[in-house]
Amino acid sequence: MATTEFVAPRTGRIDAKYTRSKSKSGNFEMLAWLFMRISGVLLVILIFGHLFVNLLAGDGVHAIDFGFVAGKWASPLWQFWDLAMLWLAMLHGTNGVRTIIADYVEKDRPRFWLQLVLMLCSAAIVILGTLVIFTFDPCIPGSTLAVCQ
Amino acid sequence: MSKTSSGTLYRGREGMWSWVGHRVTGVVIFLFLLVHVLDTALVRVSPGAYDAVIGTYKNPLMAIGELGLVAAIMFHAFNGLRLVLVDFWKSGPKYQRQMLWGVLIVWAVVMIGFAIRHLSLAFGGL
Numbered sequence: 001m002a003t004t005e006f007v008a009p010r011t012g013r014i015d016a017k018y019t020r021s022k023s024k025s026g027n028f029e030m031l032a033w034l035f036m037r038i039s040g041v042l043l044v045i046l047i048f049g050h051l052f053v054n055l056l057a058g059d060g061v062h063a064i065d066f067g068f069v070a071g072k073w074a075s076p077l078w079q080f081w082d083l084a085m086l087w088l089a090m091l092h093g094t095n096g097v098r099t100i101i102a103d104y105v106e107k108d109r110p111r112f113w114l115q116l117v118l119m120l121c122s123a124a125i126v127i128l129g130t131l132v133i134f135t136f137d138p139c140i141p142g143s144t145l146a147v148c149q
Numbered sequence: 150m151s152k153t154s155s156g157t158l159y160r161g162r163e164g165m166w167s168w169v170g171h172r173v174t175g176v177v178i179f180l181f182l183l184v185h186v187l188d189t190a191l192v193r194v195s196p197g198a199y200d201a202v203i204g205t206y207k208n209p210l211m212a213i214g215e216l217g218l219v220a221a222i223m224f225h226a227f228n229g230l231r232l233v234l235v236d237f238w239k240s241g242p243k244y245q246r247q248m249l250w251g252v253l254i255v256w257a258v259v260m261i262g263f264a265i266r267h268l269s270l271a272f273g274g275l
Contacts, residue, residue: 010196023184037232037233037237038235040229040230040232040233041229041230041233043226044226044229044230047222047226048226051219051222055215055219055267055270056263056266056267059270060266060267060270060271061207061212061215061267061270061271062207062270064197064203065199065200065203066192066196066200067196068198069192070188070192071194086186089182090182090186093175093178093179093182094179096175096176097175097179100175100176113188121183125182125183125186125187128186128187128190129189129190131193132189132190132193133190135193136192136193141194
């Protein structure tokens with residue numbers, strides 16, 4: 001009686017006839033799978049905190065303006081919080097959309113180009129967001145923030 | 150492909166629909182995230198530019214949109230934690246269906262609380 005071995009997808013141990021790409025990707029897909037779970041748990045904490053402070057606490061959504069952002073980013077804690085959120089969320093989302101493209105776009109060339117466009121857009125957003133957090137100056141004329149005195 | 154779904158534990162059942170929901174909410178959140186980084190980047194252009202764009206968000210239609218966005222985030226978050234349990238907890242696959250109902254109950258409770266607070270802030274002043 002033949003025994004059937006059930007192999008988890010993307011382990012690199014899949015029969016060659018089921019893989020679309022000829023090249024060996026090593027254990028990249030396993031690391032991507034692991035990253036989705038670890039970043040997902042961290043993002044639950046980071047985004048729940050972000051939503052609570054920005055939408056629910058104090059005056060809620062009414063309070064959001066330049067002064068609100070300046071007040072938060074005057075603190076290294078919120079700079080780090082938002083930087084971590086930016087990187088983890090963008091990598092998590094980009095990998096998710098990469099997986100969706102891989103699932104539905106079966107032809108090699110369209111899949112390659114769609115994923116390339118995705119990577120370029122994501123890289124641009126991550127670089128832009130990182131530069132904004134690190135080069136932001138909360139001090140405008142008349143600011144009452146402690147760091148601006 | 151099989152004509153009936155009676156022989157599968159997955160297709161057409163809770164597991165499949167939670168997967169569909171996770172994909173759809175994931176894409177929605179990702180598209181929002183791209184726009185959200187761009188609008189926040191306006192703080193680097195000028196305080197006036199940022200306040201002008203954020204000002205256009207402060208209306209009842211956007212408040213409903215924010216409710217929908219938070220609903221998508223909350224489902225993706227709780228169902229994501231369920232996926233982690235399915236993958237890493239020994240009894241996770243056995244209880245995946247019960248955990249989905251748990252996800253939906255927690256989601257509903259959180260969303261009722263959020264909707265009351267957010268909509269009363271957005272519609273009723275403070």
